[in-house]
Amino acid sequence: MNCNEITKKYYRANKLPHIWCPGCGHGTLTNTIVRAIDKLGLNKDEVVIVSGIGCSSRAPGYLDFNTLHTTHGRALAFATGIKFANPNLHVIVIMGDGDSSAIGGNHLIHAARRNIDITAVVFNNNIYGMTGGQFSPTTPSGDMATTTPHGNIDKPFDLCSLAQGAGATYVARGTAYHAVLMQKLIENGIQNKGFSFIEGLSLCPTYYGRKNKKGSAFKMHTFLKENCVDKKVVDKDPEKGKNKILIGEFYNNPQPEYTESYQAVIDKLQG
């Protein structure tokens, strides 16, 4: 399906143009989700897209599914309610880095622990963009942000390790540059019957880039291109992973899924 067809079928065209800044990676990442849904042939009526608050969380408004723009950090808790109440729905959650791992960190680890069948996609741009460039839990140490005017002394989360440690049964990382890979990872995540966590490295030229002298959006995309290596490559040749960011599929280990386990309780009680 070409771009126009995708837009026509899956976007609320009357809500475009989007609010994201020129060069932002969020549009590309949103499109990888849409293309993954298209590839899997999901019924639009059965797809629910949930988000929290922040730049990333504006994505669902542009998409022609059942869409829920919730409160900051709580997207996964709302999504859990929807999925648990109607397990037939495909529930995809879009969050930002601050949204998912600061204010929403507790909801993230517990959704992962339950292994409820939700696909969580984090648009990680290492900054709070909507509020104007404050550091987030994924801002690298030493970096600049409006609330770290003397350099960031916090240590960043590795979101994929966090999700895997908490019990996610599918964990992967793609980027806004590696759109084809990102789409494939989301397809795999949706197909995993359980909690899937896909981190999408995004970029924020307006705040993170400017504060840290990363150059243009083109340069920031080029950085992703040149500094990310697929785990499969590194598995064969660890040398290739030195000082690089790992992308690709990190963990794929299906386990009993939450709503199915509860359905078994219902079935048992109802004989």
Place this chain on the structure above:
Amino acid sequence: MSNKVYKLVQGNEACVEGALAAGMRFFAGYPITPSTEIAEISAEKLPALGGRFIQMEDELASMAAIIGGSLAGKKSMTATSGPGFSLMQENIGYAAITEIPCVVVNVQRGGPSTGLPTSPAQGDVMQAKWGTHGDHPAIALTPNSVQETYEYTVKAFNLAEKYRTPVILLMDETVGHMREKMAFKDVSEIEIIDRKKPTCKTEDYVAYRPDEDMIPPMASFGEGYRYHVSGLTHDETGFPTNNNEISEKLVKRLVDKVNKNLDDFSYYEEYKLEDAEIVIIAYGGVSRSAKSAVDELRKQNIKAGLFRPITIWPFLEKQVNKVSLNAKEIYVAEMNLGQYFLEVERAACKNCTVKNIGKVNGELITPEEIVQAIGGNK
């Protein structure tokens, strides 16, 4: 009488029975004294009915989950007490602006903060109205017995469904933990109201366009009406807007759809009010002491009566004003330092004196204390 079954039941248990009778099929919660039995009994009973119980990681998540559950088509409830009620305020506001029906039970305990976890209080009265930020509708009901807890839990669901708004069942530890004889009504005898659904074609659905009754029909996610729900101020399509006119219209409609229909759910009890010169206003657990106090004062030839609001929000302005016209003195007895009292004083318009009998030591106000405060013999 033959279709009623009587049992000895705890207040919190009656709440679950009422919820199930009303059609609750989704409960999300987090353990907290003195409301925990509501979660425990829901966990026990829901799956056998094909319903769902989930223990969430905290009360922020519990409130979020019941909104999600309701949006997916299930009648949903959570239950908590003061500290958890504080955490739920964030998403109570979300449910109000997105007009998603749900019931929030708050079995009040002593506060502030962790306070007195196992002791009764009524310190969350104002929080039930103003706890979440911004102007918003508030419906709160306060039962004073086990039987009433059953019946008003049903009503709480009906009001949530009818007006598409979160409804607070404001209990207190006294009522939550007392055991009394309760009649389980035959479900066929109970009025059950379900949310209004859209009847238009899916492509014609405008999710937040209200009917003449100010309430928009609500589709569940998954029914083919693909729409957008947002906690941002939105227009009739549900999409965010900064338009000042539309913003004002939305907030006023949310408040008006509840306040202008107050006559539909003005629940209260009047006891020996006909010739009363001294009127006690009390609700929840304290109203039981107040009733005994009225009887004792009458024995002492003091013309006392009781006005007991069950609908505590919106405030029963009309009824309280009427009471103030006939009374010489009003005493508001409540387990706080004068929250409902302020509303009564305002509504009484200086027609009579209004005094407060407050107590915050974790004990129920006794009939003797009320009698003494009014000037009768102990």
